[in-house]
Amino acid sequence: MASSLRLEVQDRLEEFTATERKAAHALLANYPLQGLATVAQFAKGAGVSSPTILRFVARLGFPAYADFQARLRAELEAQLNTPLARSSVLSDKENGAEDPFVEHLLANLRETFANLPRVELEAMVRLLADERKTIHLIGGRFTDALARYMAAHLRIVRPDVVHVAGQHGNWLDQLIGLGPKDVVVIFDIRRYQTEIIHFAEAAAGQGATVALITDSWHSPISRVASHVLPAQVAVPSPWDSSTALMAISEMLIAGVTRVNSERSRERMQALEDLRNAHDPLRRSPDQL
Amino acid sequence: MASSLRLEVQDRLEEFTATERKAAHALLANYPLQGLATVAQFAKGAGVSSPTILRFVARLGFPAYADFQARLRAELEAQLNTPLARSSVLSDKENGAEDPFVEHLLANLRETFANLPRVELEAMVRLLADERKTIHLIGGRFTDALARYMAAHLRIVRPDVVHVAGQHGNWLDQLIGLGPKDVVVIFDIRRYQTEIIHFAEAAAGQGATVALITDSWHSPISRVASHVLPAQVAVPSPWDSSTALMAISEMLIAGVTRVNSERSRERMQALEDLRNAHDPLRRSPDQL
């Protein structure tokens, strides 16, 4: 099946009769909306009669006009749902630019990725994808959610992923076995919590690799970290923003998934099978 | 007349009745194609009855459904004839200097806030700031981290914040006491988990207010939700992106903090004092 009906119509233009070709040209001239109108409107637009439109559609291989429209609709929907395609269509004030909070978020992301060293990013991806290592993730009061988020994904694409949770009494237990084959991923932004700093220093002291995702005012942990990814976190609010940290996390997750693609695929498939087995209410792909 | 019906629908969202708003959300979620389907399909997609769709369209000022569709068709035709739109459809990597993943993230954020109805956002802020209510937050396999993140912030600026965690066996316990004075905030994106759907339905059935933060393919929960905030989640990766969800969460947190400013200030101050007492290594307070 051609990716677009437009191409198929163009290719098969000679097969059609003279009047059917009028219909084809009318469709190509205003693709795909002409085909989403009623038969009568399509016919009028093409200067032919209704039955000609129906014969044209039938010759394209559609059992009914409704099927033809469904195809056009699906194509159009796929196009419109591409964020890139959509954003280029939106005007500036439709881009939600008025809200200063939104402005800051967008600027933070742009700034973050502009300053993000790609080699550092790739190095951290390789580190996280290395299945000989054990990955420990930990975060502060608010950023712990990010550690958890990343752990949930990493667990699927690789083994030996540990989320260091709970009160810092427990952290000590985790510290005991740490060594050169361990990687500690730390999320830490302003109001750096001393417990986490201690944890990082102790882990580094025992030979573990420390990877840090932080704000642009580097946390004290950066002294002992072998990899640092800084993000912009300032927004017009008493709180700092973790959106850029989340973005970095997702880039790392996507990267690791790409590197460990074979394992990722089989484990995700297994997960999907499990889900289907337990979930007969799964939605159909198209609900339009 | 607004340049796009989408903006008008967003602006006038509060004029509509509860069910009409469902129709509006369905339209915004799949704009404009949902409105180009038949009334019955539109109704099914929105989870309401056909007459509600017609009343919704009538309230927008259209004498007939056909006029409404004509307007959508005209808008779409204008868009599709824009050179920008064509180019974005033709080749994706013409502009490929930047990382496509980053491009998608940025486009997702822009798109998300462009489609985010401000009145809906403010309504949800008021809801979350209402200290007479109890806030329950819950998320799915991956989005649970967002629920946790939001709970960590809300707990500081208001009382009665509960994160519904753990296996869904525990959820049932939480369900028991739910009533009209409870607000359930749900994070749910594609691969909607049936347990969460059941939780939402049960909560709504007991009179609790359901607020949903979801992807643009509205989750089934939107049927029982009184507030819905949709986000863009598609990225070039096997995973969906939660960055836009995080951004929305932070806007909500900032909003609630602003509304409950007096309480927020005193509680944040208390937190700071506590930190200072325990943390002599604290860095200088402001270095922004």
Added chain:
DNA sequence: AGAATTCTGTATGATTTGATACGGAATGAG
């Protein structure tokens, strides 16, 4: 708590739409 009002789905009617049969027009062959 009860009444009034608004809201929303079911049922039904009027209209439009997709689909088809059939007769006439156009084209080409012999």
Added chain:
DNA sequence: CTCATTCCGTATCAAATCATACAGAATTCT
């Protein structure tokens, strides 16, 4: 020039669609 074949539009029918009236449900107000 005549016949055969293909093609195309008018007329018509069954089915789906839009539209509305009405009654039950929900909400608000007193």
